[in-house]
Amino acid sequence: MSSIINVVLPIFGLILAGYLCRRGGCLGEGASAELNRFVVWLALPALLFKVTATATWAQIWQPGFIASVCGGCALVFGATVLLRVRQLRGLADASIDGLSAAYSNTGFVGIPLCVLVLGQAGLLPAIVATLIVTCALFGVAIVLIELSLQREQHPLRALARVGRALATNPLLVAPVLGGAWGMTDLPLAPSFEQFLSLLGTAATPCALVSLGAFLAQEQDGRHEGATGLALAKLMLQPLVTAFLAFRVFELPTLWANSALLLSALPTGTGPFMLASFYRREAARVSRVVLLTTLGSVLSLSLCIQWLGR
Secondary structure: OHHHHHHHHHHHHHHHHHHHHHHHOOOOOOHHHHHHHHHHHHHHHHHHHHHHHHOOHHHHOOHHHHHHHHHHHHHHHHHHHHHHHHOOOOHHHHHHHHHHHHOEOHHHHHHHHHHHHHOHHHHHHHHHHHHHHHHHHHHHHHHHHHHHHOOOOOHHHHHHHHHHHHHOOHHHHHHHHHHHHHHOOOOOOHHHHHHHHHHHHHHHHHHHHHHHHHHOOOOOOOOOOHHHHHHHHHHHHHHHHHHHHHHHOOOOHHHHHHHHHHHOOOEOOHHHHHHHHOOOOHHHHHHHHHHHHHHHHHHHHHHHHHHOO
């Protein structure tokens, strides 16, 4: 139990620090947004670039792991969207709800968690999962939302907007460029590698403090259905992913354990940003983020204890 506390406490301690600093006024109203921009545009891309530039294709290409993570995401996302549509909600709102139930916070919480629990080797699975969540899952949600909001217009226009959004996403561009660099077999210049290391090291604490400050913001609006979405995220997705990773694909220990931990993460801030951008019901998404962040203290502790059995 002490080892679990030693792993979980620092992560949620940083989230709590951001929460208390925002509540206490030490951080201003724009603190969460500005810290988030720093992480998204500088710190996390630097980390993603460095890891993919120094990794081999054989290390990154893990089809069983990719299928396990995608399978858990797809089932929860698809089931939620279908259920919400049957409840006479529009496809745009249903897609945001589906994203809230399936979008793991792999970048902000998953990367530091996997490193602390599994060692430095856990960084690579976390980054692969981050690419799946921030690119594939996020992209599918955007496509559905755009198609829902622009039914009168040609679908190709919506797809073009999605393509532009993904092509300018630093969390996608950075690992792609890093992978391209790695294919050249050229080493990184020591000064440039040190630059990337300094920025990458800042990603974890800034991301967690940013998440805490975000959770401290009060969101007015409807919260109905948030509890069900939170339960789907913390219970259904880990069960599906674990079944695929341990039983169906029988992954190596590192990758199977990583798949379970990454699926049990709380909901990230991506769905909230999307809801705010499209002027949908962001309050429910904010409540899901809060509930899953608090609930993941228990769910992640149980997962870590089970992995150490």
